[in-house]
Amino acid sequence: MLSRKASEDSHGQDSSYFLGWQEYEKNPYHPIHNPSGIIQMGLAENQLSFDIIESWLERNSDAMEMKNDGISVFRELALFQDYHGLPAFKNELVEFMAKIRGNRIKFDSKNLVLTAGATSANEILMFCLANPGEAFILPTPYYPGFDRDLKWRTGVEIVPMHCSSSNGFRITSSALEEAYQQAKNLNLNVKGVLVTNPSNPLGTTMSKIELNHLVNFAIDKNIHIISDEIYSGTVFDSPKFVSIMEVINERSFENDEISKRVHIVYSLSKDLGVPGFRVGMIYSNNEKVVSTATKMSSFGLISSQTQYLLAKLLGDEKFTFKYMEENKTRLKKQKETIVSGLRNAGIRCLKSNAGLFCWVDMKHLLSSATFEAEKELWKMILYGVGLNISPGSSCHCSEPGWFRICFANMSQETLKVAMRRIKIFIDSNSRMLSIKQPFVTNANYYRTRKEIIN
Numbered sequence: 258m259l260s261r262k263a264s265e266d267s268h269g270q271d272s273s274y275f276l277g278w279q280e281y282e283k284n285p286y287h288p289i290h291n292p293s294g295i296i297q298m299g300l301a302e303n304q305l306s307f308d309i310i311e312s313w314l315e316r317n318s319d320a321m322e323m324k325n326d327g328i329s330v331f332r333e334l335a336l337f338q339d340y341h342g343l344p345a346f347k348n349e350l351v352e353f354m355a356k357i358r359g360n361r362i363k364f365d366s367k368n369l370v371l372t373a374g375a376t377s378a379n380e381i382l383m384f385c386l387a388n389p390g391e392a393f394i395l396p397t398p399y400y401p402g403f404d405r406d407l408k409w410r411t412g413v414e415i416v417p418m419h420c421s422s423s424n425g426f427r428i429t430s431s432a433l434e435e436a437y438q439q440a441k442n443l444n445l446n447v448k449g450v451l452v453t454n455p456s457n458p459l460g461t462t463m464s465k466i467e468l469n470h471l472v473n474f475a476i477d478k479n480i481h482i483i484s485d486e487i488y489s490g491t492v493f494d495s496p497k498f499v500s501i502m503e504v505i506n507e508r509s510f511e512n513d514e515i516s517k518r519v520h521i522v523y524s525l526s527k528d529l530g531v532p533g534f535r536v537g538m539i540y541s542n543n544e545k546v547v548s549t550a551t552k553m554s555s556f557g558l559i560s561s562q563t564q565y566l567l568a569k570l571l572g573d574e575k576f577t578f579k580y581m582e583e584n585k586t587r588l589k590k591q592k593e594t595i596v597s598g599l600r601n602a603g604i605r606c607l608k609s610n611a612g613l614f615c616w617v618d619m620k621h622l623l624s625s626a627t628f629e630a631e632k633e634l635w636k637m638i639l640y641g642v643g644l645n646i647s648p649g650s651s652c653h654c655s656e657p658g659w660f661r662i663c664f665a666n667m668s669q670e671t672l673k674v675a676m677r678r679i680k681i682f683i684d685s686n687s688r689m690l691s692i693k694q695p696f697v698t699n700a701n702y703y704r705t706r707k708e709i710i711n
């Protein structure tokens with residue numbers, strides 16, 4: 258009765274990443290109304306600096322009320338439907354992107370395409386760069402949403418490039434080459450590599466050396482690079498963020514063609530914490546990509562009201578400066594709380610300098626070095642400890658035992674409750690750990706939950 262797309266199961270909604278969200282929805286933690294509920298640590302949201310935006314909105318009610326110098330612009334906005342977007346908004350966006358990169362590069366608003374979030378931007382780029390059945394290489398671990406965003410409607414394939422904990426999950430030339438060969442063995446035509454920089458889920462920025470490996474590879478294979486830089490404004494610690502565009506600009510004398518095969522994806526969902534506003538974009542030096550993507554953006558435009566409001570917000574230099582600095586300070590503090598809380602429970606994280614999450618090593622808590630054991634531990638932490646975290650397998654990590662834990666969607670107090678629960682959980686199971694028994698048996702499952710949550 259229904260189309261193949263509607264009947265098949267390729268959306269990825271059944272992965273543990275999304276299942277954890279569903280469990281959280283059934284029993285969400287609230288410090289007063291539901292203190293034994295599940296704490297959502299599987300959602301990369303940034304709620305730490307809402308107060309700064311709210312106080313700007315209070316001082317600038319004109320922008321919310323669709324007024325300019327007290328005069329209503331409602332009619333203009335109500336009728337606005339140009340898929341190129343409001344010029345004033347695009348100008349502010351490119352300024353904002355340049356600021357995040359320390360003004361080391363300039364962006365031209367002519368090369369910018371507005372989309373309904375980075376989700377839509379990534380999918381549009383797939384439609385522009387690859388045919389159904391062609392492939393993109395993605396370093397693992399990667400953002401679980403990519404299976405849906407890149408593959409589901411486009412028919413494009415993902416070839417995972419397996420990165421290893423032995424070098425902090427860094428991108429190497431040999432790993433790129435291996436993934437390329439793997440694609441060839443599967444008879445897949447590789448059209449490009451997509452990286453997330455800073456990485457979700459690692460919370461690390463790519464070094465210039467890695468970026469140069471990537472550029473060399475793309476030149477050598479004559480393919481595209483997509484750099485999803487959605488977390489570029491969250492870099493709260495050194496080393497500083499280096500965008501792929503900086504490397505491309507530095508090497509433009511060498512190969513001008515490559516600059517037309519490099520495309521940035523960005524969004525305000527993370528840096529500004531407004532995923533509900535659905536503001537995303539593609540930046541590309543390739544005229545054909547820009548014009549095709551602009552036509553495609555008709556299927557997911559940003560409302561003119563949102564564009565108007567955010568043009569005013571980002572146009573306030575004092576605000577953007579204060580917001581970006583304060584937001585990074587708060588992210589850093591939150592990250593330090595989680596790292597020390599986990600360390601206190603004998604759990605370590607990959608060293609990170611960006612993002613809204615930590616990449617956490619719980620290999621020592623697995624009953625065996627398998628993905629089944631990882632899932633067992635994930636369930637235990639979800640149902641027994643009351644924390645929804647994301648298992649590495651949902652990010653296609655090739656080594657069992659890693660988990661992504663988000664920290665920016667909650668207050669310091671809630672984060673401390675979460676850390677206390679983890680600590681009690683580990684302590685009450687340490688005897689089993691020391692004699693290497695399967696970590697938690699059903700018999701003490703409920704006892705553990707009771708001890709931790711009540």
Ligand SMILES: Cc1ncc(COP(=O)(O)O)c(C=O)c1O
Pocket residue numbers: 301373374375376377400402453457485487524525526532536537
């Ligand atoms: C790497 C990455 N790309 C894209 C997205 C989607 O973002 P948006 O809300 O702008 O669609 C996310 C959201 O978590 C993400 O982590």
